[in-house]
Amino acid sequence: MKTRAAVAFEAGKPLEICDVDLEGPRAGEVLVEIKATGVCHTDAFTLSGDDPEGAFPAILGHEGAGVVVDVGPGVSSLKPGDHVIPLYTPECRECDFCLHPKTNLCQSIRETQGRGVMPDGSSRFSLDGKPILHYMGCSTFANHTVMPEIALARVREDAPFDKICYIGCGVTTGIGAVAFTMKVEPGSTVAVWGLGGIGLNVIQGAKMVGASRIIGVDINPDKVALAKKFGMTDFVNPKEVDDVVGHLVEITGGGLDYTFECIGNVNTMRQALEACHKGWGESCIIGVAGAGQEISTRPFQLVTGRSWKGTAFGGARGRTDVPKIVDWYMDGRINIDDLITHTMPLDDINKAFDLMHAGESIRSVVLY
Ligand code: NAD
Ligand code: DAO
Ligand code: ZN
Ligand code: ZN
Numbered sequence: 001m002k003t004r005a006a007v008a009f010e011a012g013k014p015l016e017i018c019d020v021d022l023e024g025p026r027a028g029e030v031l032v033e034i035k036a037t038g039v040c041h042t043d044a045f046t047l048s049g050d051d052p053e054g055a056f057p058a059i060l061g062h063e064g065a066g067v068v069v070d071v072g073p074g075v076s077s078l079k080p081g082d083h084v085i086p087l088y089t090p091e092c093r094e095c096d097f098c099l100h101p102k103t104n105l106c107q108s109i110r111e112t113q114g115r116g117v118m119p120d121g122s123s124r125f126s127l128d129g130k131p132i133l134h135y136m137g138c139s140t141f142a143n144h145t146v147m148p149e150i151a152l153a154r155v156r157e158d159a160p161f162d163k164i165c166y167i168g169c170g171v172t173t174g175i176g177a178v179a180f181t182m183k184v185e186p187g188s189t190v191a192v193w194g195l196g197g198i199g200l201n202v203i204q205g206a207k208m209v210g211a212s213r214i215i216g217v218d219i220n221p222d223k224v225a226l227a228k229k230f231g232m233t234d235f236v237n238p239k240e241v242d243d244v245v246g247h248l249v250e251i252t253g254g255g256l257d258y259t260f261e262c263i264g265n266v267n268t269m270r271q272a273l274e275a276c277h278k279g280w281g282e283s284c285i286i287g288v289a290g291a292g293q294e295i296s297t298r299p300f301q302l303v304t305g306r307s308w309k310g311t312a313f314g315g316a317r318g319r320t321d322v323p324k325i326v327d328w329y330m331d332g333r334i335n336i337d338d339l340i341t342h343t344m345p346l347d348d349i350n351k352a353f354d355l356m357h358a359g360e361s362i363r364s365v366v367l368y
Contacts (some may be wrong), residue, residue: 001021001022001024001144002019002020002021002022003019003020003022003142003143003144003145004017004018004019004020004142004143004346004368005017005018005019005020005059005125005132005139005141005142005143005346006059006060006061006141006142006346006349007020007057007058007059007127007132008046008047008056008057008058008059008060008135009056009057010056010057011047011048011049011054011056012047012048012049014350014353015047015060015141015349015350015353017346017347017349018127020059020125020126020127020132020142021125021126021127022124022125022142022144022145022146023124023126023146024070024072024124024146025070025071025072025075025124025146026072026073026118026120027072027073027074028072028073028074028075028119028148028149028150029071029072029075029118029124029146029147029148029149030068030070030071030072030075030078030084030146030147030148030149030152031068031069031070031071031144031145031146032066032067032068032069032084032086032144032145032146032147032152033066033067033069033143033144033368034061034064034065034066034086034140034142034143034144034145034368035064035065035066035067035161035162035165035367035368036064036065036066036161036162036165036365036366036367036368037061037063037064037065037140037141037165037168037365037366037368038063038064038165038166038168038169038170038197038340038363038364038365038366039061039063039349039352039353039356039363039364039365039366040062040063040169040170040197040363041196041197041198041264041356042062042136042169042288043060043061043062043135043141043353044353044356044357045264045288045290046058046060046135047060047353050290050291051288051291052291052292053114055115055116055133056133057127057132057133058116058132058133058134058135058139059125059132059133059134059135059139059141059142059145060135060139060141061135061138061139061140061141061142062086062088062135062136062137062138062140062168062169063140063165063166063168063169063170064085064086064138064140064145064165064168065083065084065085065086065155065161065164065165065167065168066083066084066086066140066161067081067082067083067084068080068081068082068083068084068152069144071149075149076149077149077154078149078152078154082154083154083155083156083157083159083161084152084153084154084155085152085153085155085164085165085167085168085318085322085326086137086138086140086145086147086151086152086168087137087138087151087152087153087168087313087318087319087322088113088136088137088138088151088168088169088313089104089105089106089312089313089316089318090106090108090109090113090137090148090150090151090318090319091104091106091150091151091317091318091319091320092106092108092109092150093150093319094108095107095108098317103315104180104312104313104315104316104317104318105312106150106317108150109137109148109150109151113134113136113137115133116133116134116135117133117134118134118146118148119148124145124146125139125142137151138151138168140165140168141346141349141366143346143368150319151318152319153318153319153322153323154319154323155322155323155326156323156326156327156330158330159326159329159330162340162343162365162367163329163336163337163340164326164329164336165365166197166336166339166340166363166365167322167325167326167329167336168322169313170197170198170201170339170363171201171325171329171334171336171339172313172314172316172318172321172322172325173198173201173286173311173312173313173314174197174198174199174200174201174202174203174204174205174262174286174314175201175202175204175205175208175314175325175334176205176311176313176314176315176316176321176325177202177205177260177284177286177311177314177315178190178202178205178206178208178209178258178260178314179205179208179209179314180311180314180315180316180321181284181309181311181314181315182258182260182282182284182309182311184205184206184209184211184257184258185209185210185257186209186210186211186212187210187211187212188206188209188211188212188257188258189211189212189213189215189252189256189257189258190202190206190211190213190214190215190256190257190258190259190260191214191215191216191217191248191256191258191259191260191272191275192206192214192215192216192217192232192259192260192262193217193218193259193260193261193262193263193265193268193271193272193287194217194218194261194262194263194268194287195216195218195220195223195224195226195227195232195262196223196262196263196362197339197362197363198262198286198287199216199218199227199260199262199263200223200226200227200230200339200362201339202260202262202286203216203227203230203231203232204230204231204334204335206231206258207230207231208333208334211231211258213233213234213252214231214232214233214234215232215233215234215235215236215248215251215252215256216232216234216235216236217235217236217237217238217244217248217268217271218235218237219237219238219239220359221235221237222359226338226339226362229338230335230338234251236248244271244275245271245274245275248275249275252277254277254278255275255276255277255278255281256275256276256277256281257276257277257280257281257282258276258281258282258283258284259272259273259275259276259281259282259283259284260272260283260284260286261283261284261285261286261287262286262287263287264287264288264289264290265287265289266289266293266294266295266296268287269283269285269287269289269295270295270296270297272285273297273301273306273308274297274301274306276306276307277306278304278305278306279304279305280305281305281306281307282306282307282309283306283307283308283309284309284310284311285308285309285310285311286310286311295308339362339363340362340363340364340365341355341360341361341362341363341364342355342361342363342364342365343364343365343366343367344364344365344366344367345366345367345368346366346368348366349366351364352364352366
């Protein structure tokens, strides 16, 4: 079949809207009509050329929601008409990682997904007979995509696609980092570096679990109003403070119980670790740093009881946890609507990247 897609032909160039060829689902695969997709910082990171796994031409996008159109042989958990959220972190429920209680990093299709192909090693997308790569196993910047069954979470049918698509990455990453990865306890103090599409979800996660103080750190003061609405109690602008770590340690009487880096900057990762309380503070890296970059701190920071952790997709096991997070949204426990600041048709998708780079959007959502 033909489907309309935004194709990344090469790094650093705008996406091009094309009618591409899409082959139907093979064994264990599912054809999905994407109804809405968010545009995440990680798509921009890959398009920039900084992503070591980034390969072109590709159809980017990993934060979608849609409807099952067709299933390949052997697919048993999904049928046409089911509403689904694509998962860039699949959940096969069989591999050593899925069976281990401490990780969500299913490895069953990791190698092929990282190369931009389906588990059988081939791509379903092509243009003029030449293959176009998949991206993060999802490729939601196409009106239709083919995905492995194990990388689709079935969700309730009354949930709006234009909101729940954000659960496919940003919402789950931020809230999950707090609730699943770090298991922040009620009454904890929390600081969040970067008040963007991920950091604001960390803030609402921290509020949801009952954190007593939630400090936001960002160089853009325009983010303050929304961050306060989501639960931020204090704001620190590094441009107005000489020593961010010293300032945070001082205003918290010794440092934070938990910190989260949601920027992808190795200097702020160090700040977030060193602003943790001596003896027990724990820092979580969420931001993805550029290829070849390294983090550093004095080892004594860890010797004296601070811990450095990281999270992918908020530690969520997608097929199990994503439907629950959709329920949290539908029950009014989490706010997604106020984070979706812009919507646009696929033809205008490059505007979503411009808005992101200008710091004007939290989330842009493309509606098909
Ligand atoms: P964003 O661009 O929406 O937000 C980044 C924020 O950081 C902005 O508000 C910006 O003003 C602020 N900022 C930039 N430099 C700063 C500095 N030096 N000090 C303080 N604030 C600064 O980005 P996002 O969509 O929220 O994504 C954040 C990071 O999370 C990215 O690196 C993205 O790739 C990563 N990410 C990780 C996962 C995961 O599973 N680990 C999932 C999704 C996204
Ligand atoms: O299993 O080795 C692995 C990696 C899984 C990929 C997880 C990616 C998480 C961070 C990228 C940002 C997501 C938008
Ligand atoms: Zn993302
Ligand atoms: Zn698995």
